[in-house]
Amino acid sequence: MKLWMYGCTDEHQKDAAKGISRLKEIGFSAVAGSASAARMAAEEGMEGYVASGAYRGPDFRSDDYLAQDPWGNKCRWFSSTCPTRKEVREYNLEQIRRLAATPGIKGVIIDGARFSSPSSGPVGDGPHDRGTDAFFTCFCPECMKKARSMGFDADEMRTAAGRLYDFVHGKPVNLTWYMYGLHQWMEFRRAATTEHLINFARTVKEVNPELKTGIFIFTPALSDLVGQSYRDLRPWMDIYSPMIYRCYPEESGPACLNVELSDCLKMLQGSPALDEEARIRLLSGITGLELTGYEDPEIMRQGLDVSLVREETRRARVMSLGRTLAPIIEFDDPKLESAMENTRKGGADEISFFAYNSEILEQQAPVLERAAAE
Numbered sequence: 001m002k003l004w005m006y007g008c009t010d011e012h013q014k015d016a017a018k019g020i021s022r023l024k025e026i027g028f029s030a031v032a033g034s035a036s037a038a039r040m041a042a043e044e045g046m047e048g049y050v051a052s053g054a055y056r057g058p059d060f061r062s063d064d065y066l067a068q069d070p071w072g073n074k075c076r077w078f079s080s081t082c083p084t085r086k087e088v089r090e091y092n093l094e095q096i097r098r099l100a101a102t103p104g105i106k107g108v109i110i111d112g113a114r115f116s117s118p119s120s121g122p123v124g125d126g127p128h129d130r131g132t133d134a135f136f137t138c139f140c141p142e143c144m145k146k147a148r149s150m151g152f153d154a155d156e157m158r159t160a161a162g163r164l165y166d167f168v169h170g171k172p173v174n175l176t177w178y179m180y181g182l183h184q185w186m187e188f189r190r191a192a193t194t195e196h197l198i199n200f201a202r203t204v205k206e207v208n209p210e211l212k213t214g215i216f217i218f219t220p221a222l223s224d225l226v227g228q229s230y231r232d233l234r235p236w237m238d239i240y241s242p243m244i245y246r247c248y249p250e251e252s253g254p255a256c257l258n259v260e261l262s263d264c265l266k267m268l269q270g271s272p273a274l275d276e277e278a279r280i281r282l283l284s285g286i287t288g289l290e291l292t293g294y295e296d297p298e299i300m301r302q303g304l305d306v307s308l309v310r311e312e313t314r315r316a317r318v319m320s321l322g323r324t325l326a327p328i329i330e331f332d333d334p335k336l337e338s339a340m341e342n343t344r345k346g347g348a349d350e351i352s353f354f355a356y357n358s359e360i361l362e363q364q365a366p367v368l369e370r371a372a373a374e
């Protein structure tokens with residue numbers, strides 16, 4: 001099975017060339033990461049993929065570019081701007097065009113093309129660090145204008161998002177009145193995100209039609225919430241890499257299932273209308289995952305069962321029909337071999353790891369060599 005690694009250096013192995021040759025020796029076939037890592041991998045006879053962010057850039061650091069909640073309050077999220085700002089998107093496509101011209105590479109993978117997830121907002125002291133509240137974005141004037149131009153009921157979606165915010169902040173709200181608006185909001189997130197991802201894919205193919213297009217995408221449990229549609233992208237993406245991180249140990253972990261779901265539960269704890277059982281039932285309903293047993297956000301935070309890797313891979317397999325499915329899993333997963341096995345059983349074509357770590361690479365070398373040879 002084809003194995004990928006994200007990156008090829010760490011604090012112990014600073015020499016990229018050595019990192020790449022060791023990966024090759026173990027049987028890895030692909031490296032994703034910076035343009036220089038991808039180029040070096042290509043020079044070593046491996047497949048090199050350049051990874052790029054989406055809604056960032058040196059000229060967009062002013063607060064004017066931040067996403068806004070339904071009342072116009074600014075929110076930082078994932079070091080990104082409002083996800084629909086025209087100049088930011090154009091800058092990203094220019095950057096993609098430049099990266100796609102990297103000699104010898106096999107393709108370009110986009111990361112962070114989405115709206116804020118519950119765990120994307122920083123919990124800090126900054127005026128715009130609002131933690132999970134960053135999820136309730138973006139309703140800036142440009143997003144409202146864009147939503148209208150795309151045929152969405154912008155006012156209804158903003159009102160509904162505001163009422164959902166009130167609900168999880170303890171106010172009595174009958175959410176059933178706002179389902180239409182919430183649906184419009186999610187559909188706008190999807191349409192606006194798909195639009196940029198199509199432009200990304202077109203840009204890559206314009207530079208070189210032989211290049212592969214890929215995406216680091218939220219797992220099926222969370223992808224709809226952030227506007228990433230597996231189905232929409234099928235004509236455009238050659239490679240899907242769902243980020244199936246089940247036991248991420250760091251405090252901040254956007255996209256990581258254990259962190260995102262734990263933050264969702266904490267958010268729902270804000271509503272006195274929901275008891276413990278109702279909260280987990282609601283979260284199971286939203287994500288389609290069986291989450292009984294994870295009622296306590298702290299338990300959830302410690303990590304989800306490794307079998308969920310299989311279920312998330314299976315669902316991604318269904319929705320990415322006909323395309324290469326290369327889930328990216330945690331390289332420091334204490335049950336790495338089982339996580340790999342579950343990925344395989346879920347229907348993955350290839351497996352990718354986040355992120356390069358020379359110690360784990362040596363510890364797990366026999367397991368990886370076996371997997372690569374299969």
Ligand SMILES: [Zn+2]
Binds near residue numbers: 068082083085139141
């Ligand atoms: Zn906006």
